Amino acid sequence: MVTRAAAIERSDRRVPQGRGGVVHPVFWIAAIALALTLVARLPLDGPTATSIATLVFVLGGMPHGAYDIALLLRATRLGRRGLAFAVGGYIAIAGAMAGAWIAAPLIALVLFIAVASVHFGEDWTMLDEPVLKVAAGTAIIAAPAIGHPADVARLFVAMAGSEGGETVARAMIAVAPVALLVTAVGITVAWRDGARGWAAATAIAFLALIVAPPVAGFALFFVFLHSPRHLEGARVALDGVSRRWWLATGAIMSSLAIGGWLLFAASLSRFLTPDITAQAFQLLATVAVPHLLFSRWIERRLAQRDRSTNDYQERPTS
Template identity: 60%
Template sequence: MAYWIAAAALVVATLAGVPLGQPAAVAAATLVFIGGGLPHGAYDIALLRRSGALGRFGVRLAVGGYVAVALLMVTLWLTLPLVALALFLVVAAVHFGEDWQMLDEPLLRVAAGTAVIAAATIGHPAEVAALFVAMSDSRAAVIAQVVTAVAPVALLVTAVGIAAAWRDGGRSWASAMTLCFALLLILPPVAGFALFFVFLHSPRHLARTRAALRDMTAARWLGTGAMLSGLAIFGWWVVRTIVPSGLGPSATAQAFQLLASVAVPHLLLSRGLERRLSPDPSFRKSMPTP
């Protein structure tokens, strides 16, 4: 329901001529995707402990590895930003592809995940290229061109996934994704991404996480999400204070860099836990209701 309300609000704003690409609107969308998106990875350690896959020492080791991978990503942004950007886009494509479990072939899921980035790039090539450059350097414009080149295949695969979702009974998901891709083509990139990331992608993961951690009290659940998301933002602020020249010049570029820094360890851990946390085979095929 929240997705449809948010999508309708963006449609109305677009029809009314609200300048969603202006700095104030972009800043608001940035706050939405950071505030609404970071919490969906805040429960990774709790899920790891719940899985029973590791003992106490193993959990501590995994936490150390999680932090180390995040710090490695931060280091890449500071030293090799073009590599960090390319890695971020690959990780995003793989992670977003996890929403398309109705596609049996892993490469097809990655293509469908890529479509989220590709749709925005087709609709707003100059804006996406400028964002990539702000996150990295002038050479990043080539990466935007590469994404544009693979966009037709990615969108075709996604159309197959949407048809499969509709056929298998996930009509709400199929309808939501169809509208979302249309809006990714039309809306300014940050607004379109915020709609997808906060109102479609994150709720799916939060719902599954909440089911796995169902005995966690509501207060602890909210506190964990707020605390760990806040720690990620605070850690980024510390890095920005210490090494201000090595990060993106805009708040939006830095928000994406922060998201990338936590997305890589989140993906590695979530994929490792996938089988252990799936209660039955159909769970992997289930589709969320927006």
């Protein structure tokens, strides 16, 4: 049985997450490296640099969603049948999103942007209104569209398979001023409330999204700022697992997702874009939809469990 002290300690460990977020030291190293590369005017938008940045955001970003099933097991009491149903549902949702890139790629692109905006908006816990959270999440996509409209348009056209992708890119530019204003408010609130490391890192990440080539800027944000925050949240929720189990689970689940997409893309290559970076974002979208749905459900179940544990521990003993 979890003691009251342990329950309180676990609750306290989540507090820093809510006010700002985890800023891993590697973020500052990556940010400095990116800044020096930009100052040196090295070609970050060339084919080789873009491929490297693509590899970084796929391999470095995928693991933060690799613990959904483990978190589901921790948050619920599923038997074998329930677990099979949950895993099947997860795969079915991902499969439906993958199919959308074949049947209706423009709709899939719009859905991806909507899901990404909601998911990235979850980091902005200092903003109370859900609409403001989504606006801040949208700024992650809108910022590159301001600094590099032609590059973002080309990427969206490749993903959508039509000129409709360019229309989506223009829409991102149109909403950018409001989205970035909300972002500035969120950063200010975080700084005022003491999460100054997270506020500074987020401001730097947004500057990189605007100034650096889109894939490089996104890799900095996604891999070195966004993912560590969610990995830390999963690590806290899965408190007690061994380091070996943690690393193995992340590697296996990420490999399955990437391997599944490679098999899917190889089988249906004539229906997909040959642009590897566009395909990498399509893969990200494919796993993002079930990840968002499951993570929101898991968060609610974990919160209910913690409240029940705390209420039980606080009952007076006779």
